[in-house]
Amino acid sequence: MEAMEIDSQNILQRKQATYSSLDDPFEIHKETYRGQQYSQIYFARLHLMRTLLYSLAPNWKPHLPVCTILELEKDRECIIVGTLYKHMKLKPCILDEYSKERSVTPLVKPHNFMHPDDTLVLEDDSGRVKLSGSVLLPSIYVTGVVVALLGKETDAGDFLVQDVLEAGLPPQIEHPLKPREDKHVVFVSGLSVGGSTSNPLQFQLLIDHITGHLGDEKEQGIAAEIVHVVLAGNSVEFPRGLLNGQNLASKDQSRLSEPIKELDIFLTQVAASLPLDIMPGSDDPANFSLPQQPLNRCLFPGSSAYNTFRICTNPHCFEVDNIRLLGTSGQNIDDLEKYSEAKDKLEFMERTLRWRHLAPTTPNTLGCYPFVDRDPFFIDSCPHVYFVGNQDKYKTDLIKGSEGQLVRLICIPKFCDTGVAVVLNLRNLECHTLSFGTEFSS
Amino acid sequence: MATTSGNIKEFYRQRKKSGVSKPSNSKISTKKSLKNAATFGSDITQPSALISHGSPDLKDDNDENEDILRKFDMNMAYGPCLGMTRLARWERARSLGLNPPEEIEGLLKAGKVRSDCLWDGRV
Numbered sequence: 001m002e003a004m005e006i007d008s009q010n011i012l013q014r015k016q017a018t019y020s021s022l023d024d025p026f027e028i029h030k031e032t033y034r035g036q037q038y039s040q041i042y043f044a045r046l047h048l049m050r051t052l053l054y055s056l057a058p059n060w061k062p063h064l065p066v067c068t069i070l071e072l073e074k075d076r077e078c079i080i081v082g083t084l085y086k087h088m089k090l091k092p093c094i095l096d097e098y099s100k101e102r103s104v105t106p107l108v109k110p111h112n113f114m115h116p117d118d119t120l121v122l123e124d125d126s127g128r129v130k131l132s133g134s135v136l137l138p139s140i141y142v143t144g145v146v147v148a149l150l151g152k153e154t155d156a157g158d159f160l161v162q163d164v165l166e167a168g169l170p171p172q173i174e175h176p177l178k179p180r181e182d183k184h185v186v187f188v189s190g191l192s193v194g195g196s197t198s199n200p201l202q203f204q205l206l207i208d209h210i211t212g213h214l215g216d217e218k219e220q221g222i223a224a225e226i227v228h229v230v231l232a233g234n235s236v237e238f239p240r241g242l243l244n245g246q247n248l249a250s251k252d253q254s255r256l257s258e259p260i261k262e263l264d265i266f267l268t269q270v271a272a273s274l275p276l277d278i279m280p281g282s283d284d285p286a287n288f289s290l291p292q293q294p295l296n297r298c299l300f301p302g303s304s305a306y307n308t309f310r311i312c313t314n315p316h317c318f319e320v321d322n323i324r325l326l327g328t329s330g331q332n333i334d335d336l337e338k339y340s341e342a343k344d345k346l347e348f349m350e351r352t353l354r355w356r357h358l359a360p361t362t363p364n365t366l367g368c369y370p371f372v373d374r375d376p377f378f379i380d381s382c383p384h385v386y387f388v389g390n391q392d393k394y395k396t397d398l399i400k401g402s403e404g405q406l407v408r409l410i411c412i413p414k415f416c417d418t419g420v421a422v423v424l425n426l427r428n429l430e431c432h433t434l435s436f437g438t439e440f441s442s
Numbered sequence: 443m444a445t446t447s448g449n450i451k452e453f454y455r456q457r458k459k460s461g462v463s464k465p466s467n468s469k470i471s472t473k474k475s476l477k478n479a480a481t482f483g484s485d486i487t488q489p490s491a492l493i494s495h496g497s498p499d500l501k502d503d504n505d506e507n508e509d510i511l512r513k514f515d516m517n518m519a520y521g522p523c524l525g526m527t528r529l530a531r532w533e534r535a536r537s538l539g540l541n542p543p544e545e546i547e548g549l550l551k552a553g554k555v556r557s558d559c560l561w562d563g564r565v
Contacts (some may be wrong), residue, residue, distance in 0.1 A: 034526065034527070036524070036525025037522075037524065037525055038526070039521075039522040039525075040521065043522055044521075047538050048520070125518050125521070126518070352501060370525075372526055372530065373533070373534035373537065373538075374524070409508075
């Protein structure tokens with residue numbers, strides 16, 4: 001009998017990459033709530049962006065005066081800066097419940113609240129003015145975006161817009177262009193472990209591929225190039241039928257915690273292999289309002305034993321090998337879809353970058369913590385990669401800024417529906433998908 | 443039930459157990475304070491509750507420091523004042539580069555002034 005020889009020269013090593021987390025602005029454990037309202041965060045946002053737009057205005061329209069809204073004079077061309085407010089007819093309003101005429105409310109709730117009669121209003125700390133003209137399309141903008149407008153006041157008292165200045169893509173820190181080896185980051189979202197649509201075998205296949213348990217040497221070599229995994233939200237799905245306001249029986253209690261235990265078992269396998277970031281999503285056991293705080297370590301007793309397991313906020317910003325990645329679990333883009341329109345999700349993502357704000361609809365229609373002295377969703381440095389999770393389809397694009405910024409936009413599809421994970425090559429910012437299926441064709 | 447003379451203060455002399463005692467020349471000062479009283483010229487209908495320490499309690503004990511701080515609260519350039527302590531608002535104004543006057547920080551750190559804005563607890 002021959003003894004099995006272990007050829008030590010053929011052990012495949014996984015590639016390593018440096019990692020640093022930039023989630024500090026999104027943490028709220030240092031904040032204390034003193035009963036403040038949202039006026040503070042709107043002031044912080046207006047001030048931040050107004051300073052920026054004032055510095056950009058001379059390059060845009062030299063020699064034109066900049067004034068506040070109260071200082072507007074009729075027929076004098078000038079530039080005003082303020083926060084946009086979109087008055088939407090179909091947007092549900094709490095006051096409708098108190099209106100005297102109890103008209104029949106439509107049974108079907110629209111997914112998109114747009115209407116041709118929507119109007120835009122610009123507001124700064126001195127006043128507000130209605131906007132008119134065809135340059136500024138209400139279908140593109142949402143409440144909460146700060147812009148600079150060129151135009152003049154008309155006799156009717158509104159402001160006729162002639163041109164718009166958005167903040168544009170923020171400056172990007174260049175990463176060295178010298179060719180490096182291929183290193184991959186895997187993005188997955190919408191695992192919904194424990195839910196009815198999720199297939200544990202599919203997820204197990206993904207884990208086996210990432211950890212190098214699948215395939216021959218060539219395929220293992222490809223897997224060894226994966227340096228990081230990001231779970232972009234909705235990793236778990238609780239049986240919500242149990243949470244109906246009544247006391248849980250003891251067997252129901254164990255049923256409630258089964259999905260997260262199942263997820264922990266899966267994630268332990270991944271964390272034992274390579275660094276893993278987990279972000280909370282809209283269905284995860286985390287707080288509702290943005291920025292969502294990291295999931296609790298106690299939910300993952302197995303995985304949190306590894307220092308490669310990192311719990312992260314939503315939105316999540318981090319650097320791998322000096323490449324900056326920024327992303328959310330999807331709430332910001334989904335909310336934009338309800339209140340504006342674009343040809344695809346990538347266009348929404350591009351708009352948020354050009355507006356320099358991750359989630360302009362907070363706190364108007366998207367829950368947000370009432371920050372007092374800052375707006376953490378302001379994007380001050382352009383990421384190299386911008387990803388959004390829990391979307392319907394995989395989509396990607398590369399956009400260019402006016403100062404040479406290059407951003408890879410990625411829409412990560414829901415894994416429970418599509419079985420698709422996204423792989424990003426850090427060397428050239430190219431993306432491809434990994435799709436897993438468990439059906440056997442007859 | 444009118445008393446013909448203005449001696450209602452003498453009749454219902456207030457005795458305060460703690461704090462400041464009424465000045466002894468209250469008779470003279472009530473005559474002066476009547477000029478500010480809501481009902482001019484008559485002290486019969488002036489409820490004694492509004493008159494404490496010899497003058498009507500209409501001014502809320504404002505001293506000039508509080509006035510300066512109220513002007514700071516109301517200054518639009520530094521943003522909304524409700525929901526923050528004055529010092530936190532001053533710090534925010536400084537970190538946003540608005541250059542708030544230094545004397546306000548001095549007043550707030552010295553103490554003895556209200557730390558919350560004028561609307562706090564009232565709105």
